[in-house]
Amino acid sequence: MIQVHTYPDLIEGRLVSRYKRFFADIKLDNGEVITAHCANTGPMTGVCQIGSPVLVSYHPSPKRKLAYSWEAIYIDEQWVGVNTSLPNRVIGHMLDRHLLPELEPYHTVKGEITYGKEKSRIDFLLTNGEDHPQSPNPHKTYVEVKNSTWCIGSLSLFPDTVTTRGQKHLRELMAIITENTAAVLIFFINRGDCDRFAAGAQADPEYARLLQEAIAKGVKVLPCRFAIEPTKITYLGLASLEV
Secondary structure, three states, rough: EEEEOOOOOOOEHHHHHEEOOHHHHHHHHOEEEEEOOOOOOOOOOOOOOOEEEEEEEOOOOOOOOOOOOEEEEEEEEEEEOOOOOOOHHHHOOOOOOOOOHHOOOOOOEEEEEEOOOOOOEEEEEEEOOOOOOOOOOOOOEEEEEEEEOOEEEOEEEEOOOOOOHHHHHHHHHHHHHHEEEEEEEEEEEEEOOOOOOEEEEOOOOHHHHHHHHHHHHEEEEEEEEEEEEOEEEEEEEEEOOOO
């Protein structure tokens, strides 16, 4: 287990309501009711239970419309991360520290690169040899990151709703593969109780079909497990893939 993120001092409260996708009313333990930004715009299946304990971060700034951000919720006797802006930052940090041996070797990490026929933006581009001419095998790896919080028992599932954007990303990843170009899809399992992963076929059958096709065509899938605590996030290794 490797600690990969340290939270700032988080504030405890309870979820009062979530509405208009981006807003969550939360009653803090001191009795104050605040409105926090909800970065997860999806249905948050199974992890949006009114009255549950939650954690928020506080960022006072004139540039922000809301000073609080909803970070996690306590469900099924453990914390689940709900801030979907965080997984990319954590994975970027892990790539910089070379903590994912399945992606080695690479020398450079670049973020948010436009690619593909459908003009998608890849989360990370890893290069091996591009900046090192002495390397005998120049190689590129395109890495897409998806956040997963929905589960059935110990089985993590993605997506929890129809995602045409996710379907597009799978098509782009399949198309990008060549002899010197690899494609990787990381599922960031944002809870510590899941040791298996599968496509959420109940929610999006087409995504499940495309994921099977992508794997058959050589897209590498890494279901990465993370334990969420009020002070930190810990990497637990890979879940087993059941696709």
